[in-house]
Amino acid sequence: MRGSVDQVVATYLDHLAVERGISRNTLDSYARDLRRYGEFLSGSGVEHLADVQPAHVTEFGAVLREGDGDHPPLAASSSARALVAVRGLHKFACADGITDHDPARDVHPPAPARRLPKALPVDDVLRLLATPPEDGERSLRDRALLELLYSTGARISEAVGLDVDDVDTTERTVVLDGKGGRQRLVPVGRPALEALDAYLVRARPVLARSGRGTAAVFLNARGGRLSRQSAWHVLKTAAERAGISATVSPHTLRHSFATHLIEGGADVRVVQELLGHASVTTTQVYTLVTVNTLREVYATAHPRALR
Numbered sequence: 001m002r003g004s005v006d007q008v009v010a011t012y013l014d015h016l017a018v019e020r021g022i023s024r025n026t027l028d029s030y031a032r033d034l035r036r037y038g039e040f041l042s043g044s045g046v047e048h049l050a051d052v053q054p055a056h057v058t059e060f061g062a063v064l065r066e067g068d069g070d071h072p073p074l075a076a077s078s079s080a081r082a083l084v085a086v087r088g089l090h091k092f093a094c095a096d097g098i099t100d101h102d103p104a105r106d107v108h109p110p111a112p113a114r115r116l117p118k119a120l121p122v123d124d125v126l127r128l129l130a131t132p133p134e135d136g137e138r139s140l141r142d143r144a145l146l147e148l149l150y151s152t153g154a155r156i157s158e159a160v161g162l163d164v165d166d167v168d169t170t171e172r173t174v175v176l177d178g179k180g181g182r183q184r185l186v187p188v189g190r191p192a193l194e195a196l197d198a199y200l201v202r203a204r205p206v207l208a209r210s211g212r213g214t215a216a217v218f219l220n221a222r223g224g225r226l227s228r229q230s231a232w233h234v235l236k237t238a239a240e241r242a243g244i245s246a247t248v249s250p251h252t253l254r255h256s257f258a259t260h261l262i263e264g265g266a267d268v269r270v271v272q273e274l275l276g277h278a279s280v281t282t283t284q285v286y287t288l289v290t291v292n293t294l295r296e297v298y299a300t301a302h303p304r305a306l307r
Contacts, residue, residue, distance in 0.1 A: 003098050005038045008049045012092050021181040033082035034089060036071065049090070050099045057086060057104045083109035119259035119289060120246060125150055128242040129191070137203035138221065142234045144192070144199035145218055145226075146253070149235070151192035152176065153257035153275050156231045156250045163215040164200070169193055178276035186274055258286045 003011070013031055016022050022030075040060050046052055064082055067073035074082065083104075090104040120128070129146060149159055158176040166175040172188050188196075196217075204219060211223020218226040232250045239248040254275070261271050272283040 003049060003093075004047055005041050005049050008093050008098055009034045009038060009089065011096075011098075012089050015092060016088075023179050026179075029081065030085045030088075033085040036082070037086050037089075049093050052090070052099075052103045054103045054107060057083075057090075057107045060086065061107065061109070080109035083107065118247065118249065118252065119256040120244065120252060122256075122260055124242075124244050124246070125253070125256050125260075128238055128244060131238060131242040137206045140195075140199040140203035141207070141218060141226075142238065144195040145231060145234055146238055147192035147195040148174070148188070149253040150257055151189040152186045153254050153261075154186070155254060156228050156235075158276075160216070160218055160226045160228055160231050162217040164217055165215065167196065167200075167217060169197065176276065180278070182276060182278075184273065184276045255286075258283070259289050262286045263290050 009031075013027065013034070016030065017027055037060060040063060041047075041052065041056065044056060044059075046056060061079070061083055063071075064074050064079040065076075087104045087107065087109075090099070090102045093099045094102040129143075129150065145159060148154065149156070152159075152174060154174075154176050155178070158178060161177050162174060167188075168174070172190075172193055173185050174188055176184055176186055178184060200217070204217075207219040207221065208214075208223050210221065211219060214223070214225055216225035218231070220226050220230060228250070235250070235252065236248050239246075239252075258271055258275055261274070262268065268283050268287060269280055271286065272280045275283060277283045
């Protein structure tokens with residue numbers, strides 16, 4: 001079967017969505033990367049994936065890093081991601097019998113620099129959560145959202161994706177829908193449960209009157225499900241009101257949750273389960289954060305550290 005590049009790409013993306021269940025954001029990124037790969041191959045006179053040679057893949061990697069007339073150079077992480085998408089495409093095509101060889105097998109993306117996640121100190125998190133909210137239903141919602149994010153380590157998308165039935169106040173747990181359709185059961189601390197209870201009893205029914213009966217836990221002013229962008233805005237606003245000068249991102253409380261657990265002595269595999277990481281390797285980056293903290297404390301506190 002000599003499928004055109006576009007046909008095989010479409011088949012591969014369907015495979016990722018249906019059989020692998022990857023997230024929409026990842027699928028969109030792969031689609032963009034492979035569309036650019038298809039344009040590159042077409043410009044090189046290659047119309048069928050079976051005609052791709054290792055030199056084409058290597059040259060595409062160079063174009064990603066150096067840019068061309070239509071595209072600027074990509075950051076190292078973006079270039080690596082695009083090559084991962086290309087390798088996946090060729091591996092799929094070879095395994096499925098669409099091609100009889102894998103030209104990308106020996107082309108490896110550069111290892112990205114290991115970036116440490118940004119976590120707030122415990123005192124900053126406690127100050128953020130303790131900042132008195134303004135009056136009104138949305139303030140109760142915002143307090144419950146922030147408490148839940150830090151108590152569970154949920155991604156913002158997971159928190160806004162919560163439905164009322166996902167919260168079990170008796171067992172003090174929530175069910176989070178993670179990446180790739182993987183669900184996990186996560187315990188919830190008492191302060192977060194109290195904030196959730198206050199919101200669900202006193203505020204959510206008021207917000208729900210403007211909507212159409214959605215099951216979402218966190219509602220916007222129109223009674224619909226709160227968006228990720230709005231949830232991020234809640235976090236940024238709370239950090240500003242608390243006087244936190246550090247940069248705040250959508251993952252700030254998640255990173256803080258994991259780092260504080262590791263610093264408190266939690267086993268890395270337990271933290272892996274709580275975060276919903278498929279591989280413990282992803283979670284182990286938080287152990288580097290704590291090692292760096294120990295090194296800084298040692299350097300400033302030990303009388304012979306700098307000798």
